[in-house]
Each structure stands twice: as structure tokens, then as C-alpha cells.
Amino acid sequence: MIEKIRHFSSTWWFRTFLGLVAVTFAVLWGGGDWMHNMGGGRGQVVATVGAERITTWQLRSAVDRRLKQIAASTGQRISEEDALKAGLFHQVLDTLVQQALIAQEAHRLGITLTDESVRKALAQNKSFFDPTGKFDKQHFLMVIERLGYNEASFVAELRQDLIRQNLLSTLFQNLSLPSLEELILYKWQEQTRQVLYTLISSDDIVFSETPKDEDIKELFTKYKEVLKAPEYRDFSVLVMDPKELGKTLTVSQEELEKAYADRPEALKDKSLDALKAQLEEEVRHQKALSLIYEQSTKIEDDIAAGNTLKEIGTKYKVPVVSFQKVDASGAYDPFASDAASKLALSDAQKAYVREAFTLEPQTAGTFVEGAENVSFLVHVDKALEAHERTAADVSPARAAALWVAMKKKEKAAGIASDIAKKSQSPSVFLTTLQSHGLKGQSVRLTRRGPSLPSKLALPERVVAALFQGNVGQTVPAPLESSLEKALFFVGCVEGVTSPEVDPQDKSFVERRTDFDQMYQNDYVASYLNSLASRFPVERNNRWLEAQLKEHS
Incomplete structure (x- = not known):
């Protein structure tokens, strides 16, 4: 994404990014009309970049995908309202504008990309590999769905990102900072x-x-903000851990033989028998992920039909864990009678808390994928409003x-x-x-x-x-x-x-690469500004201000 351009890591032009325009998967893999209406007629225009219009529909779609990506990577679900207040709409609009600038310049210069190049980049993305190191279309579909994409939108964005990468790497890849400035920066940093x-x-x-x-009364007056009870929530969590689920699954000899046969030749340095334990674990894990993907949809349907988490946990043999009086930071009430016996929440459990505080009381969310492919669904049982504590509330x-x-x-x-x-x-x-x-x-x-x-x-x-x-x-x-x-x-x-510097020293040579990237980053920023002169940019700030005012 354009954030990679801002941070400008050394390998950013070789990575597979997610862009923000539409071309269909069917063009690359066979069949179908490739154009789906993403046009400016669907919603009010929030920005124009040269001849291109960015609509409210496109912006909201991009924000929605960004929120799903945040939820998938951090386990934290953010509402559109909170995203608006935090400035995420402005950031995403900036991204769309910058991508449109580069896309129009690439079009002006006649830079294109073959379907085969896009297909090759997708097939080489290790995020979509199965345990044997091969591209797995089912896993690919599962991953992009979690991130808020379908086949068409993902491949379209990949195409646009590759075109941008080709243009930017051609212009800036070989730029380097003058040696004297690198030396000064190195001494300052080291x-x-x-x-x-x-x-x-x-x-x-x-x-x-x-x-x-009177001292106690003064304490609760002087530190009333510190001692104020935050909002606490009681919630239950249905947890689907592929490691635990995999222990209940069996692996057939046929599945083992297929997994071994599908391994790249370079990895077949051992016999099937020698690799049996490893292959069984890999196949179990993959089967567990597929089962989680299948069951998560059924479970969400069961919740919509009015079933409780306890009933669902029993039906699918999935553990349900309950938490009482936890605040938004993941801390228990320190003044509760059992506070001393409570253990601090783990990072994984804090992801449950973040999800719980995005939901309304007596409601359940949808499945969120956390660390190590663990999927979970939260139901908020009760919410206790924030209030000021008094001396009478404490022993x-x-x-x-x-x-x-x-x-x-x-x-x-x-x-x-x-x-x-x-x-x-x-x-x-x-x-x-x-x-x-x-x-x-x-x-x-x-x-x-x-x-x-x-x-x-x-x-x-x-x-x-x-x-x-x-x-x-x-x-x-x-x-x-x-x-x-x-x-x-x-x-x-x-x-x-301050260090004495040998220009041939390994650490100095490695740091020069970082300095060059910083230098290139400055040029990319200047380049984007110059493109804005060629393709004038106008933003509809009134629309964003109206949205913010509506939710304030």
C-alpha cells in the first residue's frame, strides 16, 4: 500500500501489496467479464485527481477493508464512527489520492502489466502457500476474505500495486545519499x-x-479521576484454536502421501516415513483451519437464530470462556473482593477485551482471527457504566x-x-x-x-x-x-x-542502505507533490467535516 511508499523499505518494490482499484480475477484465471462498476456514479465525489473521481462509496469501501485488515492483524475491531473520529477517513483518502496520482502517471507513460506477471506475483506470495510450499487457492480465498476482499478486488489491487512499484523503482531505486552526509548521520546515530x-x-x-x-474522604476527592471506576464488562468468548482442534482430527495415509507428493522436490531429501510426524502435523493444521472456516459461518448463523454461546459450544464441542468486570485495558476491578486472586490477562485474552468493547451489551460479534490463527467470537453479557468511587465503595x-x-x-x-x-x-x-x-x-x-x-x-x-x-x-x-x-x-x-568510522566497516555499510532509503523516501514525497501539479487534486472537505460533525 502507499504506507509502504511512505516508510520506503528496501524491498518495497518487490513485495505484493494491496491497492485500491478493480479488475477481476476471472481475466487472469479464465472466464467472465472483467469490468465491475466501481465508478463515480455510486455516491458523492469526495476528491478528484486529474480526470479521475473518488466517490464516497469507494472511500467507505476502502475504509471498511482497512478496518478488517486491522481486525485481522491485531484482533481489534474498530467502528466506522471511531475510525472517522481518529482521522482514518482522511488517511485513507490521502492513500487513494496518492495511488490515483501514480496510476495516472503510469498510464500517461504507457506502463502496463501482463496477466502472466500478475498471476506469477500472486502464485509466489508465501501468505497463500499450503504447508508443502505451494499456492493454495482455498487458503488464498480464506485469507483475502478475512481482509475484506473478493477475488476480483484483490487481484485488481495487486495489478495496480505492481504497476506503481515498477514506476517508482525505475525512478528511485538507485538514488543514494552523498557519502559525507551519510558519515555525519552515522556518527549522530551511533x-x-x-x-x-x-x-x-x-x-x-x-x-x-x-x-x-477526613484523610480518606480527601483522598477520594483529590484523586477522584484516578480512582474513578471505568466501564466494566462481563463477556463470554467462543475460542477455536487450530492446535487444539487439530488434536481431534485424523490424517489418512492417502492424505499423507498427497502431502508428501505435493512437496517441492528440493524438500524431498527425506522419505515419507522420516517425515511422517511433520507431515501429519502440517495436514492436521491445514484441516483444522479449513474446519474453522467452515464452522465459523455456521456458528454465526446459529447466533443469528438465537442460540446462546453455551449451546453452540456444546453443539460444536468448542470451549467457551467467561470474564467478569474487565475494563477496556484488560484490567480487572482492583477493588473487587477477589481482585488478589485474579491473574493478569494474556495478550490473546486482551484481544477478546478489545472486541468486547466494540459491541453493544447483550450482543455477539462475528469471528475475529487473532494470533497463531486462533479465531474467536465474543458475546457481551453485561456492561457496568463508569462512575466515581467514594470511600463507602471500599472497605x-x-x-x-x-x-x-x-x-x-x-x-x-x-x-x-x-x-x-x-x-x-x-x-x-x-x-x-x-x-x-x-x-x-x-x-x-x-x-x-x-x-x-x-x-x-x-x-x-x-x-x-x-x-x-x-x-x-x-x-x-x-x-x-x-x-x-x-x-x-x-x-x-x-x-x-562519538564513534570513529571506517567507511569499510560492515555496520556502516549496512546503515548506508537505511540512509539511502530515507533519501529515496524524500524524493518520493517530492515526486507525489509534482504529480499533483500535473493532475490537479481537489478534496471535498465539506463532506468529511459533515460526517465528523454528525458523529461528534
């Missing part, structure tokens, strides 16, 4: 800094006061412990701030640490973090701040923070070192 630092944990703060009733012992924890966090933050304010040099930094009874440590940083393996994990923003100033620059920052605990970092730059 600079290292010696940093003195200390860690201040609220757990280590000594605080022995006992709160009074006296819990409220007292919370008050002490907040005081310790405040004191730890105050110490970190005091050290940062007083420290003007490494020596003053160490003296200030001693005055607070703290010890300093040392770490060498690159722009990517500690140069050697270290338990110290610094966020990118903290590392960037330490590279902005000179020796003596002191940076305070919270590293970890929860309701009742906090960890603060305070670091002071002790020294700065």
Missing part, C-alpha cells in the same frame, strides 16, 4: 552516552502515619492502605523532582543522591537503549530526552506506575562519545 542514574521506588519510602476519616482497611500507598507515591515523585532541579553536573547529581540516602549507578546508552544487556528498561522518550542535552543534563521520569505503586528514574549525562 553516539553513546554514559549516564549516572538512580531508581526511586515508592515501596522503599518509609511512611508510618495512619489516616483519619476501611483497603481505603487506609490506599491512602498510605498514595502518600508514598507522592513522596517518591517529590524526591525525583528535587534531584532533577538541584543537579547541574554529574558531581552535584551524586551529592544530591547522597543527601536523600540514595546510591547512583552507571549505564552506557545508545539511542536504542543500554549498550549492553541490562535489567534497566528505559522508554524511548526517556532515552531521547537524555540525548537532547549536554553533559549534566538531568532527566526525571516515571518508569512504572500502578494504582498503589510507582518507580521513578532520574538520570544525569556524565559523558558523550
